[in-house]
Amino acid sequence: MDLTSPKTIREIQSRFGFTFKKGLGQNFLTSRDVLVKIADAAEIDGGVIEIGPGFGVLTRELCERAEKVVAVELDERLIEVLGFTLADCPNVKIIRADAMKIDFKALIAEEFAGMNVSVAANLPYYITTPIITRLIEDRLDVKNIVVMVQKEVADRLCAKAGTKDYGAISVLCQYFTKPEIAAIVPSDLFVPRPKVDSAVVKMRVLEDASVKTKDEKLFFRIVKAAFSQRRKTLLNCLSSAFPIEKDELARLMENAGISPRRRGETLNLNEFALLSDTILKRLGRE
Ligand code: SAM
Numbered sequence: 001m002d003l004t005s006p007k008t009i010r011e012i013q014s015r016f017g018f019t020f021k022k023g024l025g026q027n028f029l030t031s032r033d034v035l036v037k038i039a040d041a042a043e044i045d046g047g048v049i050e051i052g053p054g055f056g057v058l059t060r061e062l063c064e065r066a067e068k069v070v071a072v073e074l075d076e077r078l079i080e081v082l083g084f085t086l087a088d089c090p091n092v093k094i095i096r097a098d099a100m101k102i103d104f105k106a107l108i109a110e111e112f113a114g115m116n117v118s119v120a121a122n123l124p125y126y127i128t129t130p131i132i133t134r135l136i137e138d139r140l141d142v143k144n145i146v147v148m149v150q151k152e153v154a155d156r157l158c159a160k161a162g163t164k165d166y167g168a169i170s171v172l173c174q175y176f177t178k179p180e181i182a183a184i185v186p187s188d189l190f191v192p193r194p195k196v197d198s199a200v201v202k203m204r205v206l207e208d209a210s211v212k213t214k215d216e217k218l219f220f221r222i223v224k225a226a227f228s229q230r231r232k233t234l235l236n237c238l239s240s241a242f243p244i245e246k247d248e249l250a251r252l253m254e255n256a257g258i259s260p261r262r263r264g265e266t267l268n269l270n271e272f273a274l275l276s277d278t279i280l281k282r283l284g285r286e
Helices: 006-016 032-041 057-065 076-085 104-111 125-137 151-158 168-176 216-226 234-241 246-255 269-282
Strands: 046-051 068-073 092-096 116-122 144-150 177-185 198-205
Touching: 006 076, 032 057, 032 116, 032 144, 032 177, 032 198, 046 057, 046 104, 057 068, 057 116, 068 076, 068 104, 076 092, 125 144, 125 151, 125 168, 144 151, 144 177, 151 168, 151 177, 151 198, 168 177, 168 216, 168 269, 216 234, 216 269, 234 246, 246 269
Parallel strands: 046 068, 046 116, 068 092, 116 144
Antiparallel strands: 144 198, 177 198
């Protein structure tokens, strides 16, 4: 069954009376090349978790390469469709659940004991950033997280300090993973066609964080504060977030080699780590 064919998609739609729900980010992929790129990037060697299988176009590709695929789909109507489209795939398990609520750690322990696991997904656009945040923050025992997202989100995940796309999500992503854009995917390769182009991002999960910091929580508190008001200087952003006098805060920043006049978005991950360790000392937790 060629699920990349718009004709097949229409046939399945009419067989099951299925109409796309825009609110669920249902834009189905119709390019075999892109499916291959996603699956290649996931470097499958054991198990795969897929989020949002839709009609199962990517799921089929994953099933060919994986020992086991667990696909998490929110839309109840698709469970019956997937029973039909994946009838010849013995190594897939479909779970009807919300990817924003499911316990991925427990899922990995229950379904993939002893296996290497990757995540692969053409994500629903309305929740790309929260899902990626969850996948990264949960510190899942996975090798690679490969997701198709809007091009602008992909740019933000990979953005370097000092660029317009650089933000808290870039720091989070680059702290725990090594992200890279594996493919740019034009909007006409989806049915229905979304408004914007997409990109496949491969995030290789790092064994150790990319920079060393003594207090991860404080590091991310500083990052959050630094990007909370992009027009303000870092000093002003931090002074609203920490109970330290501005003068002293300015001195601490200078001690960390960071000018208080700089804006948060100019700091790279190493500088955030330095600043965090300097503020940690002052807060007396060391
Ligand atoms: N994998 C298919 C493909 O590549 O053509 C469909 C991808 S489509 C962009 C996103 C899929 O995610 C849809 O099947 C949608 O129903 C599902 N979805 C939406 N919200 C979800 C959620 N919170 N949890 C799990 N799946 C969700």
